Amino acid sequence: MSETTIIKNNFSDKKNILLLVGNLRTIEYLFKYHKKFLKNTKSDLAISTWDDDSCNDDLIQKIIKELKPIYLDIEDYNFNLTANIFGSLNKFDLLFGKAALSTRSQVYKFVRTVKLINELEKLQNKKYQIIFKSRPDLLCYSKIDLKIKTNEIIFENTFGDWSRDRSDRFFYAHRNEFLRLIDSFKNNAKKAWDEKSMYPVLHLIPLQEQYIKYCCNRDNFFSKPFLPIIKVWRPLKEPNIKDLIKIIIHKFKRIFFMLIC
Secondary structure: OOEEEEOHHHOOOOOEEEEEEOOOOOHHHOHHHHHHHHHHHOEEEEEEEEOOOOOOHHHHHHHHHHHOOOEEEEEOOOHHHHHHHHOOOOHHHHHHHHHHHHHHHHHHHHHHHHHHHHHHHHHHOOOOOEEEEEOOOEEEOOOOOOOOOOOEEEEEOOOOOOOOOOOOOOEEEEHHHHHHHHHHHHHHHHHHOOOHHHOOOOOOOOHHHHHHHHHHHHOOOEEEEEOOOEEEOOOOOOOOHHHHHHHHHHHHHHHHHHHHO
């Protein structure tokens, strides 16, 4: 199934937009949290995903009913979609296997969202102020600071090493800086795909997170970390109180670890 649907009935005067990019997976167990995020940030919703086992007609209808997206983009994955950005299959892909494939597909989706945003803005005759990038299966339980500088990009930093990577799970910025970052992903891809120095810790963090850091460095982005209550949600059930407490405890453990290091 490959389908792009613009839902004009859900158009609004909201000033921000949330992009949920990636496989749908457990999204139906997180409807409550996505709705709260959209309300608190005064955001429209656009979703760009791949067709897989989790993407079925019943789930799509639930998403449309519960989350009221203005744009729903479902694609059949094809490696050739990434070739215009990264080039053809090469030794780099063979060396890093699934990590390279994941990076290709994610960056392709990021680049695709630029066209998506431009199209939505034109149809609604408005420009978004802040753009949030998250995942369909990401539980976010934190209040988001909307008072950010126009030249900074905010990355969640609940995992990983800030000196070496930038999270692809959740980040946000003012419109122009967000789009400039995505352009950097596109413009640096072919060169980075042959630069061995880009990946000093291959087995410790996902390839795409190092790639985002690489782009931030090359094009002089001012990136800022924050520590939300956040987690990629895997269980096939809604989070309960015990689950949320565990996530909150992880956040404070992370803060303590950062303070002592």
